[in-house]
Amino acid sequence: METIKMSGSSFTQKALLFTALCLPLGAAVAAPVSPFVAMAGTWSGSGVLNTTDGQQERLRCRAAYDVDGAGDQLRLNLTCASESYKFDLASEVEYRGGTIRGSWTEASRNASGTLSGRAAGDHVEAAARGDSFSANLSLTTRGGRQTVSIQPQGTNIQSVSLALNRR
Numbered sequence: 001m002e003t004i005k006m007s008g009s010s011f012t013q014k015a016l017l018f019t020a021l022c023l024p025l026g027a028a029v030a031a032p033v034s035p036f037v038a039m040a041g042t043w044s045g046s047g048v049l050n051t052t053d054g055q056q057e058r059l060r061c062r063a064a065y066d067v068d069g070a071g072d073q074l075r076l077n078l079t080c081a082s083e084s085y086k087f088d089l090a091s092e093v094e095y096r097g098g099t100i101r102g103s104w105t106e107a108s109r110n111a112s113g114t115l116s117g118r119a120a121g122d123h124v125e126a127a128a129r130g131d132s133f134s135a136n137l138s139l140t141t142r143g144g145r146q147t148v149s150i151q152p153q154g155t156n157i158q159s160v161s162l163a164l165n166r167r
Contacts, residue, residue, distance in 0.1 A: 034071035034095040035119045038141045041065060047148070047162035049082055057082035061162055063146075072096065080162070091115060104128055 047059040061080040067073070078089040086108055093102030093115055100119050105112040113130025124139040135152040144166040151159055 034067075035122060035124055035141065036065070036067045036074040036093075036095055037071040038122060039065040039074065039146070040067040042167045043146055043164040044167055045146075045162060045164035047080065047160060049085055049160050050158045052156050052158050057084060059085075059160070059162065061164060063164055074102075080160075085157070095119060100124065100126060104130075106133070109133070 041064075043061075043063040043065070045061055047061060049057045049059050051057075059080045059082045061078065063076065063078045066075040072095045074091075074093045074095070076089070076091045076093070078087075080087055088107040089104060090107070091102055091104035093100050098118055098120060100115070100117050102115045103112065104115050109132070111130050111133045113128060113133065115126055115128050117124060117126030119125075122141050124137075126137050126139075128135045128137060133152065134154065135150050137151070138149045140147050146162075146164040146166075148162040148164065149159070150161075
């Protein structure tokens with residue numbers, strides 16, 4: 001085995017070379033990037049609410065996503081209204097290695113519960129559960145556009161589809 005003498009600038013050069021060689025390896029084992037980062041900011045748009053009796057109503061919505069610096073904590077405020085319906089949803093969600101967990105409240109119906117699911121890349125699949133309400137939701141964020149699909153269970157609302165744009 002050959003002994004390497006390190007002194008002065010040769011030590012610095014070797015240290016820099018070693019660091020540069022290690023960077024790709026470190027990047028390969030990095031944790032998945034939170035999808036919350038792409039959601040940060042304010043959004044608005046429209047959608048459609050379908051009822052179980054076949055009626056359909058247009059919705060207007062506003063959303064605000066407050067994401068912490070690391071991207072693993074999200075606070076959401078979503079307000080949507082149609083001619084007959086209004087919902088005011090707030091949630092706090094945590095992202096950990098592909099899994100999301102949190103809580104939600106809906107002010108106009110005094111409902112609350114838990115939220116859990118999976119997130120990968122630009123897509124989130126989650127289930128919201130509470131004493132008086134449950135729903136499955138799917139959310140995709142691509143650049144300045146976001147699509148949201150909500151499938152409630154046990155209500156006269158059959159589905160909600162939203163298309164939001166970053167403001």
